[in-house]
Amino acid sequence: ADKGITTATGVSVWADQSGNGNDAAQSTAGLQPAFNATHAPFTGQPSVQPDGTDNVMTFSGLSSTTGSYTFFFVIDEVVDQTSKLFDAATGPLGLLYNDATDSFTDGNNRGPQTADVNGAAQIITWRINGATGRGDLWINGVFVGDPKFSITTPGLNIGGDMTLFAENDGASNFFGGHVGQIIAYEGAKTIVEIDLVWQYLSEWSGISLPRVRTVAQLDPDFYIDALITQSATPVDLGSLALTMNVEGSPAHDAVEDAWVFEDADSDGFWADLPGGSEVTYPFTLSVLARMPDSRTTVLTSPMMIKTPDADSRVEIEQRRSQGDAQGRVFNTGANDAKFSADNTQDDGKFHHLVWRCASSTERALWVDGVLIDTDADAFTLDGDMVRIGISTMPTGTVGAPTFTESDGVIRHAAYWSRALSAAEIQGNFDSLSDDIPEIFQEETVLGMEAWWRADRTTFTGAKVTTWPDKSSNSNDIAQATADDQPDLTQAVINGHPIIRLNGTTDHLFLSSGPILDLFNTDDQAFASFVVYKHDGVAPAGNERFWAATEAVDNDPWIKIFLAPLNKWGAAIRDHNVVDSAAVTTTNAVNDANPVIRIDNKNGTSGSMILDIRKNGGAALAGASGADFDVGAMDSRLDRFTVGAELSSGGTGSFLGGDIAEILIYDSGLSIADMQTVMDYLSARYNITDTAVS
Incomplete structure (x- = not known):
């Protein structure tokens, strides 16, 4: 709907963008659907809006002797009634939604498959394999169809005029609502190919789709x-x-x-x-x-x-x-x-x-x-x-x-x-x-605030644009500027991917979210785990693993960093520098191997302690500090950054190296809980650890 629209009274032509000339048209003014320049449920993208009463469009040119197709529809139903998204004049090809039973049937009214489309924007996918007589239906990426939902006679000749938003007679089962896109492919596309279209439509419409399993992307037989x-x-x-x-x-x-x-x-x-x-x-x-x-x-x-x-x-x-x-x-x-x-x-x-x-x-x-x-x-x-x-x-x-x-x-x-x-x-x-309860999950150790893992990224080419929060708290961090986007590199640490920060400009951040709400709480305890491998370039200044800061004057802040001489440090400062605290290890902690860094701030107000550990074990020398009661943050922290920090209106203290995973908890963890997280991380990344003590 953002391309090829010709309007008269309503939409008279909706031009085909495939290059095949299958333009949808309606010459009668009273039957033309409306055009909306923006539709909020499609994140402001435009829409074509048939009224559900008599609006209809038709096109010619869709023809197949194999009877195999894959269709995608981006819709937002408004008129709650039985309706047909499309119908073919020749052959039993169509998709009917029955409002009374909240179900779909095919062109011969076979099915039904239960799927409610009321009340929300939807991406509907229908794949028909004419050779096997099988039809598959997905609603927002969730598979709801089975082989009963099918064309039972293989080798159909499907063609003639195609009717959009009604039965092919143009007189019944009208669809009323918004339509953002319609895509039709000849052939029953694989789940890998379908997932590529889903990624595009999800980005275009803002409709969230579940991540297709890696196994499906590997295109199994x-x-x-x-x-x-x-x-x-x-x-x-x-x-x-x-x-x-x-x-x-x-x-x-x-x-x-x-x-x-x-x-x-x-x-x-x-x-x-x-x-x-x-x-x-x-x-x-x-x-x-x-x-x-x-x-x-x-x-x-x-x-x-x-x-x-x-x-x-x-x-x-x-x-x-x-x-x-x-x-x-x-x-x-x-x-x-x-x-x-x-x-x-x-x-x-x-x-x-x-x-x-x-x-x-x-x-x-x-x-x-x-x-x-x-x-x-x-x-x-x-x-x-x-x-x-x-x-x-x-x-x-x-x-x-x-x-x-x-x-x-x-x-x-x-x-x-x-x-x-x-x-x-x-x-x-x-x-x-993710689906195995016995494998480490968000609920394994209670209180998870954020969880970033490098196998969960959104990227363009090899550049990370968004690093989604794997926890349920939606602390997604992102970078829109191409030159500042880290690289995603596969199979680096024990076969697992990493994000690679260049040490000069790369970083990811968010400006609002639960994690900032957490750190805006005075004297907030927390635990942080970072799996990383440094780039080997000795830091001239402090390099930030992550930092929660205040955008205007960088006051207050919480920083987890790598200091010169390859030492780890952590620092916290309240608003107006009423109080602050910092620790730095006395020993070098980086080497050629991947490591797991633990920062654990625990205790009660008046006796807060922050310990830093490497690959489990006891707190490192010089990195166990009391008096981490720093008072009022005044809810001023408004930027959380991975790989850098906000400073004086810009960014700095860039980290060079690979990060595979970050976990942050909303309280200090017990020895037993730290050990549970360590067991998971050390096994996943094949990092030798010692018992947390």
């Missing part, structure tokens, strides 16, 4: 995810789009957000690979599963690829007898089993397992983002059936397998016909770990 498909039957979101068969009665648990398999019920899913194709090297399997404490059988295979008529298979196993994970390749009875006995798999927790087989002599197993074992023994394999929650199948059986020993809970499973890189495997785990 096969991919099921209980968080995306919240129904008893999974949908393959991978490029193969396999039709899943159900054995027994597996259930989708809304609390677990996972599929639950009962051994006694012989539960499982399975699907044949298309056209008799077989799995060969290279490949990668990924599964997120939990073995229940009540399990009595020896092992479970949450994911397996196998031939139905021979003992040839590749699988990931969780073994209760040894309490470990295992990747296996079987071929006519010979097996290659690699596992780690010290990796506990029977602890009643979710674990992420990846089994990568790059060749017949190159295999590796990852558990929870950590490389556990490798193997170089030569084994051949083949397999043509993907099986989830399945263990054995009688030799010679063709068709539905026999399910045994399939007890457990599965949230995600994926297969790639290539060997993922270590960085891709780590990124996959980073994405999935």
Whole structure:
């Protein structure tokens, strides 16, 4: 709506921006939708506004003999009634929203799929695969459609006039509301391609969309995810789009957000690979599963690829007898089993397992983002059936397998016909770990105020424009000036990304938010953790990890910094310099390796103490200071900066180096809580630590 609009009484022409000349038009003045130069729910972008009574537009040129399309609509419904976003004159192609049932149906009124569009701006995505007869529906990036929502006759010839905002007869089911964009592609686009369009539309409209999982961005051949498909039957979101068969009665648990398999019920899913194709090297399997404490059988295979008529298979196993994970390749009875006995798999927790087989002599197993074992023994394999929650199948059986020993809970499973890189495997785990309660989360240690992690950034090219707060407090820091934007570099510290600050101009900041509200409180206790690696250039002056400052005269402030001679320091000053406090370590704390810096301000008013620790341990010499009661901030702090500080109306004290993660808490932490955070950070970044004391 910000391009190609011709107005008369209303919008007479809405020009196609694709270059294909599919302009939408309405020559009758009384039927033309209105044009709004700005629409607040689209962050001020313009909109075309049909009235829901008789406004309609048409265009020609959309035609496909395959019947495969992907559509995107940015809408804000105003008139609460059953309405059609578009309809084709030839072929059953259309999208109808039924207000009475809050559901969508396709051009033949098949469905329905429940999804309420009332009361908020929406990005609606509909993908139709004419070859398979499958339709998928997303509302604001959330998958709500399944294979029932489909064109049942593949190979449709769809064309003729396309009607927008009503049935193709132009006489019923009118849409009333705002439309910001309509995008139509021929072909059923992959989730990776769809995510690119979502990023664009989200930025254009201001409509927030969930982050597409890294696993989806890696474009798997096969991919099921209980968080995306919240129904008893999974949908393959991978490029193969396999039709899943159900054995027994597996259930989708809304609390677990996972599929639950009962051994006694012989539960499982399975699907044949298309056209008799077989799995060969290279490949990668990924599964997120939990073995229940009540399990009595020896092992479970949450994911397996196998031939139905021979003992040839590749699988990931969780073994209760040894309490470990295992990747296996079987071929006519010979097996290659690699596992780690010290990796506990029977602890009643979710674990992420990846089994990568790059060749017949190159295999590796990852558990929870950590490389556990490798193997170089030569084994051949083949397999043509993907099986989830399945263990054995009688030799010679063709068709539905026999399910045994399939007890457990599965949230995600994926297969790639290539060997993922270590960085891709780590990124996959980073994405999935947000959904694993046992992995470190915001609630693990109470009181988290902000959490910035380098795998959560918004960037243009390699430049970081926004670093979103991973906590629920929305302390997003940003940098709009291109020359001041840090670089995002992948796989630097133990396979994890970092933001790289150049030490001269790079920094990120916010001017309002909960974190500033926190530090504007007099004598506020806090805890800060920073994972970083310095650039090795000796600081001529203090370099700020982060600083909370006052924009006009830099008074008051709170600063966590690197001092000359590679010493760490922290300083706090109240308004009008009534009181201040500072500590600096007496020993050098930077070296060639990544480190974890802890600043912990604790105590009660009148006896506040700030300690600084390196990689756990005790407070560093010279960096344990009392009298950190600095009095009144007077709610004057109005800028929080990472990598620099505001000073005298500008910025300075720039930090040079890599930051992987920052966590800030709204109180000083106990020894036990500091240790919990340290355990998470040291394991994630492979940094040797000592017990916090």
